[in-house]
Amino acid sequence: MERSVNYGGNDLNLEATELRLGLPGSDEHEKQSSPGVRTSNKRASPEVAEESTSLSNSNVSDARNGDQDSAPPAKAQVVGWPPIRSYRRNNFQQKKTEADGAGMYVKVSMDGAPYLRKVDLKVYKSYPELLMALENMFKLTIGEYSEREGYNGSEFAPTYEDKDGDWMLVGDVPWDMFISTCKRLRIMKGSEARGLGCL
Amino acid sequence: MYFPSKKKNAVYVSPIKQDIHPIDFSLPTEPMNHKRKNPDPSPDSDEPTTQLSSPFPDEVLERVLSLLNSRKDRNSVSLVCKDWYDAERWSRTHVFIGNCYSVSPEILTRRFPNIRSVTLKGKPRFSDFDLVPPKWGAYVHSWLLVFATKYHFLEELRLKRMTVSDESLKFLALSFPNFKALSLLSCDGFSTDGLASITTHCKNLTELDIQENDIDDKSGKWLSCFPENFMSLEVLNFANLNSDVNFKALERLVSRCKSLKVLKVNENITFKQLHRLLVLAPDLRELGTGSLLQDLTPRQHSELKSAFNNCKNLNILSGFYEVTSIFLPVLYPACTNLTFLNLSYAALRSDELSNLLIHCPLLQRLWVLDSVEDEGLEAVGSNCPLLEELRVFPASDPFEDEILHGVTETGFLAVSYGCKKLHYVLYFCRQMTNAAVATIVQNCPDFTHFRLCIMNPRQPDYQTDEPMDEAFGAVVKTCTKLRRLAVSGLLTDLAFEYIGKYAKNLETLSVAFAGSSDRGMECVLKGCPKLRKLEIRDCPFGNAALLSSFRKYESMRSLWMSGCKVTMDGCRFLAQEMPRLNVEVISECGNDGCQADKLYVYRSVAGPRKDAPPFVLTL
Secondary structure (H helix, E strand, C coil), X not given: CCCCCCCCCCXXXXXXXXXXXXXXCCCCCCCCCCCCCCHHHCCCCHHHHHHHCCCCCCCCCXXXXXXXXXXXXXXXXXXXXXXXXXXXXXXXXXXXXXXXXXXXXXXXXXXXXCCCEEEEHHHCCCHHHHHXXXXXXXXXXXXXXXXXXXXXXXXXXXXXECCCCCEEEXXXXXXXXXXXXXXXXXXXXXXXXXXXXXX | CCCCCCCCCCCCCCCCCCCCCCCCCCCCCCCCCCCCCCCCXXXXXXXXXXXXXXXXXXXXXXXXXCCCCCHHHHHHHHCCCHHHHHHHHHHCCEEEECCCCCCCHHHHHHHCCCCCEEEEEXXXXXXXXXXXXXXXCCECHHHHHHHHHHCCCCCEEEEECCECCHHHHHHHHHXXXXXXXXXXXXXXXXXXXXXXXXXXXXXXXXXXXXXCCEEECCCCHHHHCCCCCCCCCCEEECCCCCCCCCHHHHHHHHHHCCCCCEEXXXXXXXXXXXXXXXXXXXXXXXXXXXXXXCCCCHHHHHHHHHHHHCCCCCCEEECCCEECHHHHHHHHHHHCCCCEEECCCCCCCHHHHHHHHCCCCCCCEEEEEHHHHHHHHHHHHHHCCCCCEEEEECCCCCCCCCCCCCCCHHHHHHHHHHCCCCCEEEEEECCCCHHHHHHHHHHCCCCCEEEEEECCCCCCCCCCCCCCHHHHHHHHHHCCCCCEEECCCCCCHHHHHHHHXXXXXXXXXXXXXXXXXXXXXXXXXXXXXXXXXXXXXXXXXXXXXHHHCHHHHHHCCEEEEECCECEHHHHHHHHHHCCCEEEEEECCCCCCCCECCEEEEEECCCCCCCCCCCCEEEC
């Protein structure tokens, strides 16, 4: 037999401590009456989520929230979601880079060259190998990479266009990440190249 | 109450009250000093046997009861009367403990003196998804210390989600001369050095099964530690381990162990090496391959195919960590008798899966990645009429990549049309509709386990934009045998009303990002009489829900709530009202009004645990 527990008064005062979204003084129950209104399906407030997921910086963005901007926000990482064991999760990365069994050919352009070339990124295991191949292909010297100076000290700087369409300096990110985001390569030369190194 | 038994000076522990549901950890829920409701038969052993005792000698009763294997049956038997309780406890050789903190090793060994095999589960299941901080507990060592004296002849130990140290493994290897089988699933805290202790010292080892553990993989030397005259191994699974083992040592081991039935190698074993192993062990029942890469010459192709052809007993295939298309045909001859095919680490395309499945007419269980897409699942429906279990895992991280591929309701539907015996499904998909689920359960009304994960949290029916309430309503209404349910998608309290109203056999429920109010959880607690495990994350359930049926938690194994709206004072109230529950909270702040970030409630006869880390508050 369940005792009815008094929630109204003395001990718990749940109402006062209840965390909910919405302006103070607004109606307590945001009932979901139609599919268009999603507000009542919010999880506990953002502060709580940050506390409870202290292991990561996750913050679920409810892409269907009517309150937010019309463009659905990019999906944010949620700790432990989807519910797959970490053992399986570790297999994700591998699958991505193997997706194209036929090789990962990207165009390489060099400033001033009459035509473009293509290289298969899969053939190389690291940056030095790639850069050496480019040096051979275009008969030039690219020089040493340093995090601070880029490729300063050389006439040329290897850059690439990533998935977002931005032009990035080759060498900043880990190799595996590079080959999965690189869309094309461009070897910049002259003052433009040196300019990059000064950033 | 304690009753000395005439023959063995055993301690009598009162059995559970009749109104508590049969439990799976086979131990009474009451602490030992709790009075029973019903009058006892006389404890005085000099009195003549009354009509309550059994009419035949204890030894016969024990003999009969020793034939019982099901733990549910044994629980029931132990409730009949004192004699049966005693006979059962003396004849039990295997014990299953679903929550290592529900009982202490002392209580366990006191009740069951003759145990040879122990299965222990530790952390809450959500620890698999990084929701439980490290160093939470579930240490096996304290159990081993007691077992070393009380169960000196222990033969088997199966651990899941426990913390196991190298020291524990060494202690295990040295303390039990008859030790035969070790299985570690999703455990952590140990390294390959610990495994080396086992392989070095356990002379009678028949099983070494290392699966999905968080292990410090230092080297493969452990394999070389098996003595040269060691030949009892029947099961070896080291697929979890990444470091290279000495292949020659493995080869010698396999050729010596004539009873080897299960061999699952790691991804460093090449196809050439696999070939040699198959030639040495053609009687394998279960095989886990390594990597199947590199080029195959026609001769190698036919040799490998022939080796597989000789494996007439192969029922289970797994592994496939790296596999290219050309290798798949060599498996075809081995697929004839296959009942379980685990391709969940191989990102196969639909055509590759399709071609493989044509050769697997007897398949009962299939695990795949969603790289096979709906088309691949159509092939499942067409080729596997005996299929009972299907699991489809995501091939890539849905937050890193756009979910452009993967599976949808179409694939699941196709399987349900072709596989009428389907009763277990785990399905990760990017979209689903209420109508599809309703049709699926019409086709397959015998579901016992229905675990659907629509990967985008709170996603509605993509065709109607409505919540997925009706889908799960259809599941619980139609599938009367349902024991396990995992829900997802946009869900209101209505879904939970359905669950409470119809899911009368439900034992395990997993909920995430669902529900509209406390009512949802209340309906489930009030409505599901057989509920044993309830795990909830990121739902708007608060103290009112938590406390609505708090007595029920004593009939359950455990409750997990994280990211919900329960507060510390609600939890304290629960702890106060139910002293036989352990109420543990992980929270940033301990004040009454604060959110209880992670709540774990479980019944226990052992009282609050003594090894809780500082971040776990026991209320």
